[in-house]
Every structure is written in structure tokens, then in C-alpha cells.
Amino acid sequence: QVQLVESGGGLVQAGGSLRLSCAASGRTFSGYVIGWFRQAPGKERESVAAISWSEGSTYYAESVKGRFTISRDNAKRSVYLQMNNLHPEDTAVYYCAASAWMGTVADGLGPAMYKYWGQGTQVTVSS
Helix, strand or coil: EEEEEECCCEEEECCECCCEEEEEECCCCCCCEEEEECCCCCCCCEEEEEEECCCCCECHHHHCCCCCCEEEEECCCEEEEECCCCCCCCHHHHHHECCCCCCCCCCCCCCHHCEEECEEEEEEEEE
16 A cells, blocks of 8 residues: 655746655555646646656656656655746646556556555646
């Protein structure tokens, strides 16, 4: 069992930055893929970024490449999403999720591949 808790959301102006954190309790992230998803009102949940804890491969959606960076801290059992140059269209509830997928994440994983989800954190980018 993995419990995930996100934090770091908030209100920021366009062009600003936020860092989201996803902390694990219950066990470590070892052997898991950790992904960040977002869901805006009226839209489907979309994959934003992912990182494989075991092999270190990463995935980024085209819309965030060059602006977002996913990273991990083994000692703190945490995964981070550094979001720079935020756009109003980045406004959404952001979720972290854990998957037992053992392969590469270079092509991304859909939400059905993730078993554990956090409660989400709101990110609002004003224009």
C-alpha cells in the first residue's frame, strides 16, 4: 500500500514558477513509477510527467517540455515537479500517482496504469 500526499499548489501569475511535491507514506517509491497528472474543469485527466524510480527514465507531455522538470529524492521519499514559465492553460488540479510498471516510461503511461493516487493540489495561473 502506498499513500501519496501532494503539496505546493497555489496561485501564480503567468510566467511564474511553482514546485509541487509528492510524498510517500506506507512504503518507499522503490520499484514504482511516479507520475504527475492534471485535470482542468471539463477536461480529461492528462499525463504531465513521469519518472521510473528503478531505471530513472522520464516522460514529459509535449505541452510542458522545457518548462517542467520531474525529480526524485530517495532520502525524503518524495517526487517533485518543478514548473517554470507557467501559462494560464496550466491551470488544473495536479495529482501524483504510483504505478508498479517495471519498464521504461519514455513514452508515458496512461492513468489506468496507476494504482495509487493522491488527493490533488490546485494550481491556478492568472494571465
